[in-house]
Amino acid sequence: MSEAEVLDLGDLEIILSRHSSLDRQALIPVLLEAQKPYGYLSEALLLAIGQALRVPLAEIHGVIEFYTLLYNEPVGKHFIRVCTGPVCAQVGSHQILEKVSQQYIADSTTTVEEVPCLCLCDNAPAALVDEVPIGNIDRGAMGTPGELGREVGLGFIGGEERWLTKRCGSVNPEDIDDFIALEGFAALRRALEKMQPPDVIREMKASGLVGLGGAAFPTGLKWEFAANAESDTRYIVCNGDESEPGTFKDRVLMEGDPYSVLEGMTIAGYAVGAKKGYIYVRGEYPRAQKILQNAIETARRMGYLGENILGSEFTFDVELRSGAGAYICGEETALFESIEGKRGFPRLKPPYPTTHGLFDKPTAINNVETLCASAWIIANGAAAYRARGTDESPGLKLFCLSGDIVQAGVYEVPFGITIAELIELGGGFKGEPQAILLGGAAGTFVRPEDLDLVLSFEDLKKAGHSLGSGVIFVINQEHDLRSSLLSLAEFFSHESCGKCFPCRMGTQRQFEIIEKAVQGEANKADFLALDDIRYTMTNSSICGLGITAGTAIGSALELWPDVFAVDHG
Amino acid sequence: METIALEIDGKRVTVASGSTILAAAEKAGTDIPVLCYFEHTSSKGLCRLCVVEVEGATTMQPACVALAQNDSIIQTRSENIDRIRRTILEMLASTVDLSESPDLLEMLLDYDAVPERFQGGKQLLPDLIDDNPVFIRDYAKCVMCWRCVQVCAEDAQYAFAINFGGRGFETSIATFFGKAMPETTCVFCGQCVGVCPSGALKAKTEHLLELGALPEEIFSETRMRRKSKRRRT
Ligand SMILES: Cc1cc2nc3c(=O)[nH]c(=O)nc-3n(C[C@H](O)[C@H](O)[C@H](O)COP(=O)(O)O)c2cc1C
Ligand code: SF4
Ligand code: SF4
Ligand code: FES
Numbered sequence: 023m024s025e026a027e028v029l030d031l032g033d034l035e036i037i038l039s040r041h042s043s044l045d046r047q048a049l050i051p052v053l054l055e056a057q058k059p060y061g062y063l064s065e066a067l068l069l070a071i072g073q074a075l076r077v078p079l080a081e082i083h084g085v086i087e088f089y090t091l092l093y094n095e096p097v098g099k100h101f102i103r104v105c106t107g108p109v110c111a112q113v114g115s116h117q118i119l120e121k122v123s124q125q126y127i128a129d130s131t132t133t134v135e136e137v138p139c140l141c142l143c144d145n146a147p148a149a150l151v152d153e154v155p156i157g158n159i160d161r162g163a164m165g166t167p168g169e170l171g172r173e174v175g176l177g178f179i180g181g182e183e184r185w186l187t188k189r190c191g192s193v194n195p196e197d198i199d200d201f202i203a204l205e206g207f208a209a210l211r212r213a214l215e216k217m218q219p220p221d222v223i224r225e226m227k228a229s230g231l232v233g234l235g236g237a238a239f240p241t242g243l244k245w246e247f248a249a250n251a252e253s254d255t256r257y258i259v260c261n262g263d264e265s266e267p268g269t270f271k272d273r274v275l276m277e278g279d280p281y282s283v284l285e286g287m288t289i290a291g292y293a294v295g296a297k298k299g300y301i302y303v304r305g306e307y308p309r310a311q312k313i314l315q316n317a318i319e320t321a322r323r324m325g326y327l328g329e330n331i332l333g334s335e336f337t338f339d340v341e342l343r344s345g346a347g348a349y350i351c352g353e354e355t356a357l358f359e360s361i362e363g364k365r366g367f368p369r370l371k372p373p374y375p376t377t378h379g380l381f382d383k384p385t386a387i388n389n390v391e392t393l394c395a396s397a398w399i400i401a402n403g404a405a406a407y408r409a410r411g412t413d414e415s416p417g418l419k420l421f422c423l424s425g426d427i428v429q430a431g432v433y434e435v436p437f438g439i440t441i442a443e444l445i446e447l448g449g450g451f452k453g454e455p456q457a458i459l460l461g462g463a464a465g466t467f468v469r470p471e472d473l474d475l476v477l478s479f480e481d482l483k484k485a486g487h488s489l490g491s492g493v494i495f496v497i498n499q500e501h502d503l504r505s506s507l508l509s510l511a512e513f514f515s516h517e518s519c520g521k522c523f524p525c526r527m528g529t530q531r532q533f534e535i536i537e538k539a540v541q542g543e544a545n546k547a548d549f550l551a552l553d554d555i556r557y558t559m560t561n562s563s564i565c566g567l568g569i570t571a572g573t574a575i576g577s578a579l580e581l582w583p584d585v586f587a588v589d590h591g
Numbered sequence: 592m593e594t595i596a597l598e599i600d601g602k603r604v605t606v607a608s609g610s611t612i613l614a615a616a617e618k619a620g621t622d623i624p625v626l627c628y629f630e631h632t633s634s635k636g637l638c639r640l641c642v643v644e645v646e647g648a649t650t651m652q653p654a655c656v657a658l659a660q661n662d663s664i665i666q667t668r669s670e671n672i673d674r675i676r677r678t679i680l681e682m683l684a685s686t687v688d689l690s691e692s693p694d695l696l697e698m699l700l701d702y703d704a705v706p707e708r709f710q711g712g713k714q715l716l717p718d719l720i721d722d723n724p725v726f727i728r729d730y731a732k733c734v735m736c737w738r739c740v741q742v743c744a745e746d747a748q749y750a751f752a753i754n755f756g757g758r759g760f761e762t763s764i765a766t767f768f769g770k771a772m773p774e775t776t777c778v779f780c781g782q783c784v785g786v787c788p789s790g791a792l793k794a795k796t797e798h799l800l801e802l803g804a805l806p807e808e809i810f811s812e813t814r815m816r817r818k819s820k821r822r823r824t
Contacts, residue, residue: 065768078744078751079767080775087756087765094768348758365755370636370656520755520762523626523638523735524675527682530760534712551708558678561651561671562639 033059049363090347098133107139139267143424153308178431190278209401222293228404235389247376251384258299259387263352268493271420272390280317286393349517368565411437415478426498442473453498461490464570466577514571525568539586595661612654628655685709691790722771733791739783752777
């Protein structure tokens with residue numbers, strides 16, 4: 023224990039002094055901050071943190087072990103995190119990882135890691151060098167950060183009509199005046215000055231907006247449930263954990279129009295009767311975090327957050343929370359656990375977040391895009407929102423186009439267009455298409471023959487697909503579909519939280535069987551076992567991760583039964 | 592007391608409202624297999640062996656935590672239910688050593704489980720840990736029921752000596768930095784040993800007896816260890 027004697031706790035004291043409540047919920051922020059000056063989370067450091075926050079050491083250890091961005095052994099001062107998600111993998115990310123690892127093998131100041139998906143898929147292959155997102159890495163490039171590639175910008179944004187992305191790329195996201203000049207805070211002003219909370223909820227219900235984070239639950243109804251729940255404290259949570267392979271729309275909104283996200287949260291707070299909101303942004307989005315933190319502080323200074331917003335009686339503030347490397351923390355209840363300073367284990371439902379959410383209080387949790395759409399609706403009215411899209415899927419939607427497409431990027435288009443029309447907007451396919459992953463890693467594959475599929479909740483549901491997080495990932499004939507399936511299987515086994523048995527073991531066994539299949543060594547019995555695993559995960563897992571962990575692979579096996587050679591030996 | 596009535600495998604039962612499906616089934620005399628459920632710890636719904644079909648519900652329900660609803664019609668065995676239970680049991684038996692989990696061994700037979708179909712898959716078979724005079728930890732037998740963590744924490748002892756390590760498939764039961772039990776906040780109450788269903792946590796005496804040690808050897812072993820600990824502190 024001599025380490026304890028020599029460890030200078032000065033930096034820790036400064037970190038702790040910045041936190042207003044020294045308890046369990048401060049744990050993950052303190053751990054993330056403390057490992058910066060100290061390099062990593064040593065025993066002595068954790069002893070001091072445990073004492074200050076009164077968290078048992080075994081639990082702190084459990085938390086660190088859960089999150090990939092928390093380190094309890096020495097790591098480099100610098101990090102190169104190479105994305106090996108399915109989109110990057112098909113343009114050589116594994117070779118890049120190999121090369122960079124070799125380059126730094128003897129250099130203890132730089133740690134090289136792979137990340138299952140950095141959600142920079144529009145700039146694949148990508149990496150995160152310390153806090154800088156790098157994209158379009160040339161496979162031939164050397165491994166030093168400067169030579170890997172350039173910092174990526176917001177990325178390409180397409181679409182003929184732009185509602186939610188109209189400011190993205192055209193305003194300075196750091197500048198609140200830019201935002202205000204382009205109708206910023208008009209919605210908040212309208213809500214606070216002309217509407218009562220129930221009016222806001224009514225307008226939201228009339229708009230027909232449903233959650234755009236994957237579960238498609240009606241937003242107005244969610245707000246109403248939270249507003250009506252018996253409690254003196256309520257919370258708004260903005261889900262900016264975006265980690266699903268192929269998804270990057272929320273990053274574009276958070277980095278391109280941060281005030282709009284805050285405006286949506288504030289309106290939600292007004293409607294629901296919440297005084298506090300949290301925005302949880304994945305740890306691998308440092309740039310989005312910086313932009314949002316600046317926006318929060320500026321908005322507070324200018325009276326758009328804090329007490330008596332715009333001179334009204336309404337008080338609301340927002341706290342930014344960083345994720346720490348766990349896809350599962352995008353699941354709403356796992357996200358609450360994470361904010362509360364725990365391992366990201368999803369909770370059993372019921373009870374639902376609108377009655378028992380963050381800190382067990384009624385909570386309305388919404389996706390970033392949902393909240394931006396909410397601000398748009400309150401500014402322009404439900405009728406205007408319904409003027410586009412279909413009856414059951416009104417409005418515009420952001421789609422994430424990646425893979426073998428001429429212009430990858432975020433496309434804002436009305437619900438109801440076909441995949442073919444969207445692909446055309448993206449400049450068409452690169453090469454001869456083979457397969458399209460629709461919805462995300464948790465989505466399903468479609469064939470190039472099925473491009474007439476209409477992109478709306480109702481049409482996709484009818485056809486047995488889901489919109490997921492708006493992913494369209496194209497794989498052409500030059501790429502090996504089997505590798506994509508392996509990459510998906512690996513993603514889920516890496517990201518399963520390990521709570522429920524079907525997913526904890528099922529994602530592992532699924533990965534093993536696909537690995538065998540890629541090597542041509544899987545036999546008929548293995549595929550039957552895989553069917554059983556998929557059925558079990560889908561029908562008995564606790565949360566959406568396990569429920570959908572076999573969906574994409576299952577759909578591929580159904581569409582292309584011969585994708586793997588079966589070993590009949 | 593408010594009561595509800597429902598049908599389980601064709602048999603009608605009346606239970607207090609707020610009862611779980613598992614409790615209702617028990618009253619109906621129907622056995623539903625459980626693993627993570629335990630009377631003396633809060634229910635977590637982890638293992639999913641207890642799933643049942645509730646007519647009209649879109650998904651299977653974990654009987655240990657799902658509440659019984661008035662007029663529900665519930666099936667506790669079907670081809671689909673058995674398929675899930677069998678697969679979970681097969682995956683579990685191919686991952687850890689179930690030789691001292693008699694209930695699970697019986698279930699494997701009951702559901703015609705063939706764990707060999709996952710042969711070659713990753714297993715979790717860490718070395719036995721013998722680091723204190725009171726109990727041994729043989730996590731190769733751990734079925735991840737969470738009970739030990741629960742009783743060590745808020746469900747009983749508030750000692751917080753053990754928690755989780757790893758994530759996903761590799762989730763394990765662990766101490767702070769993997770320290771030996773005497774170096775943790777463990778108070779050697781033995782509650783974890785008492786609730787462990789799998790033989791993973793076992794009293795030291797029992798362990799030594801199984802190894803064939805003589806009573807006096809056992810006594811000296813545990814006593815010496817105790818002494819040495821006292822000397823150190
Ligand atoms: C494994 C998993 C990951 C998820 N990740 C996200 C995410 O990154 N962002 C998000 O908004 N929703 C995510 N969700 C969905 C959330 O649980 C929740 O439904 C959503 O945040 C609600 O917002 P909405 O109603 O506005 O869509 C995820 C769900 C699961 C099961
Ligand atoms: S389905 Fe997977 S991610 Fe969800 S609770 Fe179960 S183990 Fe965790
Ligand atoms: S050690 Fe025993 S009580 Fe603890 S989780 Fe494993 S099987 Fe359950
Ligand atoms: S006994 Fe119900 S989930 Fe384990």
